[in-house]
Amino acid sequence: MKYFFKNRLALIGFIFITIILAFALFAPKIATHNPAAIDTKSILSGPSNSHILGTDTLGRDIFSRIVYGSRISLSIGFIAVGISVGIGIFFGSIAGYYGGKIDSIIMRFIDICLCFPTFFLILAVIALVEPSIFNIMAIIGLTSWMGIARLIRAEILTLKERDFISASRIMGARGSWIILRHLIPNAIGPVLVSATLGMGGAILIESSLSFLGIGVQPPTPSWGNILMDGKSTLGVAWWLTVFPGIFILLTVLAYNLLGEALRDLLEPRIVANERIESK
Amino acid sequence: MSVLKVNDLRVHFRASAGMVKAVDGVAFEIEKGECLGLVGESGSGKTLTALSIMKLIPENAKIAAGEILFHDINLLALPNDHMRGIRGSKIALVFQESGVSLDPVFTIGHQMTEALFTHRRLVNRKEAKEIALEYLNRVHIPDPLKTFYDYPHQLSGGAKQRVGIAISLLNSPELLILDEPTTALDVTIQAQILDLLDEIIERHDISVLFISHDFGIIARMADRVAVMRNGKIVEMGMKNEILSNPKDPYTVNLLESVKALSWR
Amino acid sequence: MIKYIIKRTLGLIPVFFGITLISFFVIHLAPGKPTDIQTSLNPKVSYEARLRMEKLYGLDKPIHTRYIEWLKRFVKFDFGRSYVDSRPVSEKILERIPVTLLINVSSLILILAVGIPLGILSAVRRNSFMDRATTVFAFVGFSVPEFWLALLLMSLFGISLGWLPVSGIKSLDFEYFSLFGKILDVARHIILPVSIGAFGSIAGISRYMRSSMVGIINQDFIRALRARGLKETDIVYKHALKNAILPVITILGLSVPGLIGGSVIFESIFAIPGMGRLFFESVMARDYSTIMGILSIGAILTLLGNLLADIAYSYADPRIRCGF
Numbered sequence: 001m002k003y004f005f006k007n008r009l010a011l012i013g014f015i016f017i018t019i020i021l022a023f024a025l026f027a028p029k030i031a032t033h034n035p036a037a038i039d040t041k042s043i044l045s046g047p048s049n050s051h052i053l054g055t056d057t058l059g060r061d062i063f064s065r066i067v068y069g070s071r072i073s074l075s076i077g078f079i080a081v082g083i084s085v086g087i088g089i090f091f092g093s094i095a096g097y098y099g100g101k102i103d104s105i106i107m108r109f110i111d112i113c114l115c116f117p118t119f120f121l122i123l124a125v126i127a128l129v130e131p132s133i134f135n136i137m138a139i140i141g142l143t144s145w146m147g148i149a150r151l152i153r154a155e156i157l158t159l160k161e162r163d164f165i166s167a168s169r170i171m172g173a174r175g176s177w178i179i180l181r182h183l184i185p186n187a188i189g190p191v192l193v194s195a196t197l198g199m200g201g202a203i204l205i206e207s208s209l210s211f212l213g214i215g216v217q218p219p220t221p222s223w224g225n226i227l228m229d230g231k232s233t234l235g236v237a238w239w240l241t242v243f244p245g246i247f248i249l250l251t252v253l254a255y256n257l258l259g260e261a262l263r264d265l266l267e268p269r270i271v272a273n274e275r276i277e278s279k
Numbered sequence: 280m281s282v283l284k285v286n287d288l289r290v291h292f293r294a295s296a297g298m299v300k301a302v303d304g305v306a307f308e309i310e311k312g313e314c315l316g317l318v319g320e321s322g323s324g325k326t327l328t329a330l331s332i333m334k335l336i337p338e339n340a341k342i343a344a345g346e347i348l349f350h351d352i353n354l355l356a357l358p359n360d361h362m363r364g365i366r367g368s369k370i371a372l373v374f375q376e377s378g379v380s381l382d383p384v385f386t387i388g389h390q391m392t393e394a395l396f397t398h399r400r401l402v403n404r405k406e407a408k409e410i411a412l413e414y415l416n417r418v419h420i421p422d423p424l425k426t427f428y429d430y431p432h433q434l435s436g437g438a439k440q441r442v443g444i445a446i447s448l449l450n451s452p453e454l455l456i457l458d459e460p461t462t463a464l465d466v467t468i469q470a471q472i473l474d475l476l477d478e479i480i481e482r483h484d485i486s487v488l489f490i491s492h493d494f495g496i497i498a499r500m501a502d503r504v505a506v507m508r509n510g511k512i513v514e515m516g517m518k519n520e521i522l523s524n525p526k527d528p529y530t531v532n533l534l535e536s537v538k539a540l541s542w543r
Numbered sequence: 544m545i546k547y548i549i550k551r552t553l554g555l556i557p558v559f560f561g562i563t564l565i566s567f568f569v570i571h572l573a574p575g576k577p578t579d580i581q582t583s584l585n586p587k588v589s590y591e592a593r594l595r596m597e598k599l600y601g602l603d604k605p606i607h608t609r610y611i612e613w614l615k616r617f618v619k620f621d622f623g624r625s626y627v628d629s630r631p632v633s634e635k636i637l638e639r640i641p642v643t644l645l646i647n648v649s650s651l652i653l654i655l656a657v658g659i660p661l662g663i664l665s666a667v668r669r670n671s672f673m674d675r676a677t678t679v680f681a682f683v684g685f686s687v688p689e690f691w692l693a694l695l696l697m698s699l700f701g702i703s704l705g706w707l708p709v710s711g712i713k714s715l716d717f718e719y720f721s722l723f724g725k726i727l728d729v730a731r732h733i734i735l736p737v738s739i740g741a742f743g744s745i746a747g748i749s750r751y752m753r754s755s756m757v758g759i760i761n762q763d764f765i766r767a768l769r770a771r772g773l774k775e776t777d778i779v780y781k782h783a784l785k786n787a788i789l790p791v792i793t794i795l796g797l798s799v800p801g802l803i804g805g806s807v808i809f810e811s812i813f814a815i816p817g818m819g820r821l822f823f824e825s826v827m828a829r830d831y832s833t834i835m836g837i838l839s840i841g842a843i844l845t846l847l848g849n850l851l852a853d854i855a856y857s858y859a860d861p862r863i864r865c866g867f
Contacts, residue, residue, distance in 0.1 A: 112561035115842045115849075119804030123826050124834055204688055208808060211690050212823070227691065231812065234698040241698075245691035253686035260682075335769055367772030380767030384785050384861055394771045430861040446771065 010261030013254035020251050023070040031064035035221050044237045054239035057229045062239065065221040066247055072222040073251075076137050077202040081195050083141025088148025089191070095149070096156030103153075110146045118143050122205065123214065131214050140202050148194050155187035189266035196259035200252040207248050223248050282454055282486040283309040283332070284348040290327050292340035301327050301340065303510035309454070314480060314487040316501025316518070318494055318533065324510040325490045329456050332488075333372055334362050349454070368398040368450035375459040377443030381431040387442055388427035391415075391449060398450040414445040418475060437468040441475065448479065455480075456488045461496065473499065494537040498522060506530045544864045547857045555846055562842040563617055566835055567610050613835075622836030627828050632836040636818060640840075642712055643810070643817035646733055647802045650741040651795070658745040659791065662752025666787075667779055669757065677749060684746025690808045693739045697812070700735065708732050710814035736809040744798045751794055755787040789860050796852025800845040 023030055032052065039059030047054045053063040095106040122139050129135050203223075209215030210224025218225050223244045230241035290302035302324040309315045317325050330336045332347055334354060347354040349370065354362065366372075374380040382390060391411040392404060401407050408427070415423035418441040431439060440460065447455060460476070461469040473496065480487055489500050497504060498518065505515040506527065514527040525531045616622070622632035665674040700707045708714060712732050713725075720728055759765070760783050768778050806819030814820075818837055825833040857863045 108557060108561070112558050112565060115558060115562055115800065115845045116565070116838065117800040117804030117841045117845065119807055120822060120838055120841050123807060123822065124838055128826075128829065200686060204686075207688050208690055211688075212808070212811065214826075224688075227694070230691075230694055234694060235702050238698070241691070241694050245688060245695070248688045248691065249683070249686055252688075253682060256682055256686050333770055335766055363772050363774070365772070366770055372767075372770040374763075374767055374770075376763075379763040380770075382764055382768065382782050382786070384789075385782070386861075393773065393777075397772055397774070430865055432862050433865060 007261065009257050013257035013261070016250060016254040017258065020070050020074065020247075020254075023067045024074050027068050027071055031061075031067040033061035033064040035060060035064040035068040036219050037061070044233065044240070046237070047239055053243045054237065056226065056237075056240055057233065062226065062243055065226050066223065066244055069221040069223045069226060069244070070247075072133065072216055072220060073203055073206060073224075073248075076133065076140070076206045076216075076222075077199045079137040080140035080144070080202040080206075081198045083138060084143075084145040084198060085148055085191060085195050087141065087145035088194075089152050090149075091145070092149035092152025093156055096153035096160065099157075106149070107153075110149060113143075113146055119205075119208070122209070123212075126209065126214055131209070131217060133216060133220075136206060136209065136215055140205050144198060144201065148191060148198075151190045151194060152187050155190065159186055190263075193259050193263045193266060196255055196262055200255035200259070203248065203252050203255075280311055281308045281348075282311050282350065283488070284346075285328075285332070286346040286348070288328065288331060288345035288347065289343040290324070290331055290336060290340055291343045292327075292337070294339075301510050302331065305345075305507070305510070305512055307505050307512065307515060309486050309488060311453075311486055312484050314489055314500060314502045316497035316504045317488060317490045317507060318492065318497045318504060319507035320492055323507040325492075325507050326458055328507075329372065329458050329488065329490055332456060333366055333370060335366075335372075364398070367394060367447075367452075369452055370454045370456065371447035371450070371452035372456045372458065373440075373443050373447045373460050376436075376463040377439040378431065378436060378463075380443055381439060383431050385430075386427070387429055387431065387434070391427075391442075391446055394446055394449050410449070411445075414449055415442070417448070417479070418442070418445045420445075436464055437471065440464060440468075440472055444472075444475065444479065448483070451483070452485060454486045454488065456490070458490045459492070460489075462491070462493070469496075476500065494533050498537075506533065544857050547863055548854055551850065551853050551857075555850060558846065559843075562846070563614055563839060564610070566838045566842065567613060617839065622832050622839075625825075625833045626830045627825070627833070632833050635821060635833060636836055636840060639816060639818045639821045642815060643803070643806050643819060645729075646737055646740065646806065646809070646815070646817065647799075649733065649737045650744070650802055651798075653737060653741040654744045654748055654798070655795070657741075658748030659752050659788070661745070661749040662791075663756055663780075663784060663787075665749065665753040666756030666760065674753075677753075681746040681750045684743050687742070689739055689743060689805060690812060692742065693735070693809060693812045696735055696739060707735055712815050732813075733815075736813050736815060740802060740805050740809055744801065747798070748791065748794065752787065752791050755790055756783060759783045759787040789856060792852055792856045792859060796849045799848030799852075800841075803841050803844060 032050075037060060039055065041059065043055065043059045044057060045051060045055050045059075051061045051063065053061075053066065055061055056065070091106050091110075095103045122143055125139050126135060206215055206222065207224030207227070210222045211227050213225075213228060215224055216222035218228070226244040227241060230244075233240050285308070286306050288302055288305045289300065291298050292301055293299075305324070305328055307315060307317075317328065319325050327336065327340065331342055332354065334357075336342065342355060345355070349365070354365070357365075381387070385393075388408065388411060391414070392407040395401060395407045395410055401410075412423045412427060415426055420426050420438065420441055426434065426438070426442070431442075434442065440463075444460070457476070461472050464472060477500070479485070487500075489497065491497050501518050503516065504518050504521045505512050506521070506529065507513070508529050514521065514525065514530045521530065522534070525534055620633050622636075624630060625632050625635055661677055665677045668674055708731060712729060714728050714732075717725060717728055760779070765778060765783060768782055769775075773782075803819075806817060807823050808819075809815065810817040810820035811823055818840070821833065822837045822841075824830075825837065
């Protein structure tokens with residue numbers, strides 16, 4: 001039924017991600033050309049036997065650039081998500097565990113951060129600190145931790161009610177460290193879901209930034225900046241626009257499918273398609 | 280002359296462990312003006328029986344066999360829109376907790392007039408409102424006009440239950456099914472609601488199927504009693520008979536537990 | 544309800560201050576000064592001249608003083624003058640805001656008009672072909688890079704088919720059109736950015752609406768409504784719908800910042816003279832005051848959007864409107 005349908009898609013997503021990961025890891029073996037090799041003789045040529053996906057405005061092979069670009073896009077995604085998860089867990093657990101004033105302050109802070117159109121904030125900061133790859137990772141991470149923080153806080157609040165009371169009675173109030181050791185592993189579920197979905201988001205943001213010219217700088221290939229010349233070459237060289245975009249789309253889609261499948265798996269209490277009666 | 284006749288009703292439902300025979304060959308009759316008390320523990324299949332009569336069983340359950348005859352019409356064979364005409368008019372159901380049987384975003388008055396418009400041919404909204412207010416009076420709501428314009432969350436539990444009863448009576452049902460109507464209420468309110476039900480039943484001469492796990496309440500309200508356990512009726516008869524001379528060991532158990540609680 | 548609104552509005556004040564604080568510090572923590580473009584790149588400018596320029600722009604005072612002064616001017620919507628062309632920032636923003644607002648409001652309307660019915664239908668016909676197709680569409684909608692979609696559609700509708708113009712917000716001979724012609728012209732220009740901008744949100748809203756509806760339909764009171772003999776269409780499209788749409792209102796409020804932020808991309812691609820494009824240009828030119836101005840306005844708009852959504856919700860949900 002529907003569950004199976006979703007499961008199959010998630011599997012496809014997982015396989016696709018593995019393929020892209022393979023691209024990233026084994027780029028030199030998979031790419032057909034040197035991604036930086038400029039070949040003025042074959043500028044903007046369409047897909048052919050020698051250039052599977054065509055060439056760009058400098059005659060560079062698009063397929064190879066995409067393959068090498070996967071390294072950049074994926075690593076930016078991983079680290080950005082890592083940063084956001086780290087910050088999110090930090091703030092979320094403090095807020096959830098200590099409660100009271102600290103909780104209010106942190107939640108208020110999160111509310112404020114959420115008021116800023118994320119993209120505006122990212123643009124503002126990135127353009128002012130010069131667009132290095134590390135900066136991009138950091139900025140994306142710094143602007144996406146809020147959701148995870150809330151999740152962790154919610155988990156800790158629920159867990160606090162349940163286990164904390166009995167645990168502190170049994171073990172004597174050595175609560176804090178032990179609880180943190182218990183709470184965090186339990187809250188991993190939704191965090192994993194958020195992280196997976198966050199990968200998709202990070203890749204989208206990075207490609208948007210690179211497309212606008214303030215992300216990864218050429219000649220380093222990233223899926224976004226391959227598309228940079230797309231606008232001006234639309235009529236002439238559709239492959240320059242279509243192929244990198246398809247890769248972005250499929251990769252983000254794969255992460256989203258995987259994330260949703262994980263969510264269904266790890267949070268069965270939320271899925272309520274059928275109500276069971278027992279009278 | 281029986282209003283309702285249930286023959287060999289079997290309802291199965293799909294649980295995670297497999298197929299459960301929640302109602303397993305239940306049969307009974309209700310005469311006009313009679314109150315049949317269906318008593319048993321939670322999980323005995325009482326509510327599912329009631330829902331089957333209304334053909335409102337949940338998605339993962341199905342009626343595997345049997346007949347439900349309402350004045351010689353087999354409800355189970357009836358097409359849906361005919362059944363809809365019967366629900367809420369000829370046969371009405373009062374749920375355990377009226378709090379969850381009222382739509383929270385519409386006023387009481389709106390929901391009552393809606394029920395009226397569904398089953399009757401009325402002239403205009405004014406007429407519907409008057410009828411609704413009349414019924415709110417009959418269930419002894421202190422300020423019918425205010426309640427008419429209130430939302431469910433503004434009423435107390437007891438008031439909501441009265442409203443639930445009022446809605447069920449709006450279209451003059453012949454059969455009233457009450458599924459644990461007082462279980463969710465305080466003891467004092469319980470007593471009031473039971474008094475109200477006594478009054479209503481007598482006044483309107485309705486046939487009643489009264490479901491409860493509380494033998495004490497059944498003892499007070501019912502004429503005849505049927506004891507249900509694990510989807511089957513283990514004993515059925517006139518109330519006094521059952522109370523004084525229970526034959527099935529399960530019935531004996533139930534009665535013992537009531538005496539221990541010394542209700543009323 | 545009034546009490547609720549007042550409480551919410553008061554709660555927004557600290558958020559407002561927080562916004563001003565954060566935007567202020569974010570900009571000023573960055574290395575490099577706005578005068579760099581005019582000074583470091585120009586070898587002829589002497590050190591003293593540079594100091595003078597910085598003093599002119601008030602860059603020499605300590606940071607907390609600058610913040611207080613800025614705050615005082617903020618509430619008057621005085622963001623100073625642009626470092627690029629010395630025009631008042633508020634003036635520059637003001638001339639661009641109507642366009643951005645037009646596009647974003649139109650996007651919101653589109654999101655409502657398409658996303659909500661889609662979600663409802665998916666819920667009512669669960670697991671049908673339509674439902675599955677919508678789910679696929681939703682997933683793709685989340686995953687597609689919007690600028691890419693913009694490029695593709697632009698090339699399809701603008702270049703290949705030539706149906707729609709691809710840049711700007713009005714045609715060259717705008718002035719000669721009748722009123723109706725003017726409206727039509729603007730509409731033709733914005734239909735692409737509006738639709739593409741709404742795309743992702745439509746996907747999101749339809750999914751959310753669907754799960755909201757499914758959640759409501761599974762609740763007990765729906766069964767009670769059936770027991771009253773109500774028509775199924777009434778139950779679904781009147782009762783369930785009214786209940787299910789409430790949380791969606793809040794979600795709509797939350798999609799406002801996304802729309803505003805996204806306008807940067809669309810306005811750049813479609814060469815639309817809106818606030819987003821101004822922001823981008825200011826960022827490239829390191830025009831401090833304009834950047835801060837737009838950042839703050841963006842946050843304020845988000846705040847307003849959330850407040851409006853809150854008010855709408857408190858009105859729509861009788862449990863809040865006629866509270867306990």
